[in-house]
């Protein structure tokens with residue numbers, strides 16, 4: 199049996215892989231952080247192969263009357279999350295002898311380490327710096343012109359009844375409004391781009407898509423629709439670097455972000471070990487979900 | 503060197519007298535003269551300036567007008583590295599044995615619908631259309647949706663006769679609102695034409711399956727799914743299975759050949775019968791007239807009603823388009839089609 203460890207939401211990526219698995223008559227089970235504890239562990243011995251594609255976390259606090267202030271809510275929430283983390287870890291441990299695509303322990307990448315490795319492989323990377331004061335920020339901006347900031351870790355959106363905030367990559371424009379010191383932040387030089395490139399790496403194969411940047415001279419109304427997305431062919435030189443980087447990072451699969459600058463250089467931005475690859479597969483007709491399903495089938499057959 | 507390219511997901515299809523660019527991302531069409539087709543193909547790997555230099559001044563001007571128009575419409579762009587933009591991959595495949603099905607019902611139908619839907623689930627069917635030439639009570643619709651919810655279905659459409667029963671329309675609307683599976687409900691033989699977010703009503707009377715197979719511009723679909731399927735497959739019958747009003751298993755309810763009755767034949771068995779998939783790979787490239795038509799990869803097809811009923815590769819009877827004149831005519835009044843219309847006994851044409 200193939201075990202799919204995914205998030206709990208409706209999501210085209212895992213659902214489409216499941217459709218292909220049914221088509222190939224594979225026995226499979228989908229589990230996630232919120233329902234795996236109901237699964238009979240006796241079934242583990244039937245599992246040959248595990249596909250790990252997100253996992254989620256247990257949401258919501260139980261109604262606890264001891265909680266009487268905000269600080270306690272946060273502490274309790276952290277405690278519960280930690281308990282669940284231990285349980286999840288143990289569950290993964292029980293499955294450790296199976297065929298994995300890919301084991302969660304290998305996919306915890308650190309964006310700063312990745313940037314170092316990418317630089318070592320020879321990728322162009324827009325200048326960046328970790329900065330925690332207004333002074334440093336002003337200096338960096340003076341040197342590089344326009345700058346952006348983005349998060350280094352996984353961020354969860356903030357939501358309340360009034361608003362919903364996601365942590366996007368953002369340009370830092372109003373420096374005056376920044377306080378004199380702030381928590382260390384990743385600041386990077388802004389490079390004007392011709393297009394963005396989303397690449398999916400899997401089984402030593404590379405699939406890329408270009409997302410065209412709207413031409414600012416063109417009437418804005420035209421871009422109320424989706425940006426143009428088409429298959430893109432990276433040069434052999436860039437693809438060789440990708441193979442090298444993924445091997446160094448020990449990643450069997452992952453999504454990589456690049457951009458083509460207006461200076462005609464390809465810049466490396468980041469790697470996401472469990473990317474939402476349907477967003478590349480569908481517009482480019484790459485059948486990545488089918489390829490994943492076939493790979494899982496092969497792994498399963500190998501074990502028997 | 504500067505190159506001009508049409509985006510690879512805006513595909514060019516050359517017809518007898520003009521070319522259509524199908525934007526597969528935006529589901530939009532653009533018409534261009536055939537002379538431009540050759541130039542656009544050449545531009546894929548020749549710098550613009552070189553292509554231009556070979557043309558006379560007037561043609562150069564026309565070319566630049568078109569190029570500006572393509573850029574304005576967002577279907578073309580300049581680049582210095584055309585090799586980075588490969589042709590769109592036209593591979594086609596789907597993760598199911600049967601993709602879509604039609605179930606026909608009339609007041610005499612007494613076959614087991616649950617059995618039909620279980621059979622459809624065995625072949626991973628994703629899309630279902632239920633066509634009732636009679637009224638369909640709410641309980642029956644709910645029952646069908648309930649059976650479908652256990653399968654792979656992504657969408658279920660209903661066509662049924664309008665009912666005067668108190669609150670019927672309101673109840674149907676509530677059902678559409680609450681069921682994630684229902685796509686579209688069309689009520690025919692209604693007192694008036696009406697449409698909202700939940701249902702569509704039409705005064706048209708749909709008595710039997712001879713109403714099917716009409717082809718007009720409204721049915722063109724410029725998407726990756728249709729365009730890639732149309733390269734080597736029939737856009738109506740590929741991966742389709744149907745049950746007619748008697749419970750007979752067919753390619754489509756309008757075709758005469760039965761592959762057994764649902765009471766004693768499973769879909770798995772029917773699929774194994776030689777000829778069940780006979781039409782699945784009949785693409786427009788093999789069909790008379792259609793093979794010259796610029797719409798051939800975005801059009802639907804009909805193998806049940808053909809201009810020449812005895813020819814498997816004859817043009818669909820209910821298409822009024824000529825790729826040679828680029829004109830649409832009313833197919834039902836075309837004197838050349840009278841014989842075929844009589845052959846199929848299209849009763850409903852006399853009604854209007």
Ligand code: SF4
Nearest residue numbers: 792795798801821823
């Ligand atoms: S001629 Fe054929 S392809 Fe063209 S519109 Fe008619 S049916 Fe479609």
